[in-house]
Amino acid sequence: MKRVLVIEDEVKIARFIQLELKHEGYDVDIVHDGREGFEMATTNNYDVIVLDVMLPSLNGMEVLRRIRSVSDVSVIMLSAKSNVTDKVMGLDIGADDYIGKPFYIEELLARIRVCIKRKENTVKKEEVSTCLKLGKLLIDDKKYIASYDDCILELTKKEFDLLRYLVINKGIVVTRDDILKNIWGYEYFGDTNVVDVYIRYLRNKIDNRFNIKLINTVRGVGYKVENE
Numbered sequence: 275m276k277r278v279l280v281i282e283d284e285v286k287i288a289r290f291i292q293l294e295l296k297h298e299g300y301d302v303d304i305v306h307d308g309r310e311g312f313e314m315a316t317t318n319n320y321d322v323i324v325l326d327v328m329l330p331s332l333n334g335m336e337v338l339r340r341i342r343s344v345s346d347v348s349v350i351m352l353s354a355k356s357n358v359t360d361k362v363m364g365l366d367i368g369a370d371d372y373i374g375k376p377f378y379i380e381e382l383l384a385r386i387r388v389c390i391k392r393k394e395n396t397v398k399k400e401e402v403s404t405c406l407k408l409g410k411l412l413i414d415d416k417k418y419i420a421s422y423d424d425c426i427l428e429l430t431k432k433e434f435d436l437l438r439y440l441v442i443n444k445g446i447v448v449t450r451d452d453i454l455k456n457i458w459g460y461e462y463f464g465d466t467n468v469v470d471v472y473i474r475y476l477r478n479k480i481d482n483r484f485n486i487k488l489i490n491t492v493r494g495v496g497y498k499v500e501n502e
């Protein structure tokens with residue numbers, strides 16, 4: 275269940291938002307004061323925080339500033355004023371969105387959904403851009419980019435696949451047949467020359483270029499990559 279914190283001193287509005295959000299299936303906490311709101315925001319894990327600007331004890335801008343110094347939780351600001359300065363200031367400090375009062379509850383609900391979606395997409399992107407790493411060699415599976423010591427390697431698709439396969443099996447000797455089967459498929463079975471040719475291409479582009487010994491020949495067996 276997604277958790278929302280509503281920091282709003284007008285009790286009726288806070289209660290109304292809480293009921294509507296609960297109805298939509300959110301778990302909702304409300305708090306009526308800035309200082310307390312900041313404490314709640316930083317001691318619990320919320321998916322979205324709805325933050326009013328005019329608050330007692332600590333105003334919304336200050337609450338946002340303090341939240342941003344410790345967290346990148348999604349924050350939607352609310353303001354009674356249809357005040358451009360407020361809006362700009364809120365966004366500058368790092369609000370994800372801003373709604374002027376009065377607002378339709380449907381609009382707030384839509385913006386909360388957008389915030390949650392955006393955060394989920396960011397998390398997904400971070401997950402998929404995990405790289406294979408071997409010393410200074412980086413292989414980004416999803417972007418199809420390989421680099422050594424921050425220099426992009428200009429590899430063809432087959433070279434990339436071959437390098438990736440070797441790095442996944444780092445420290446292990448892979449036979450020419452293993453490589454053929456996995457990179458070229460069964461139709462090439464027995465034609466191991468193609469492997470030697472591509473190993474040579476890779477060595478030219480990596481070992482020779484950076485003067486390292488990454489791809490090692492294991493005589494009579496196959497190849498092995500190891501951290502130099």
Ligand code: CA
Nearest residue numbers: 283326328329
């Ligand atoms: Ca207020």
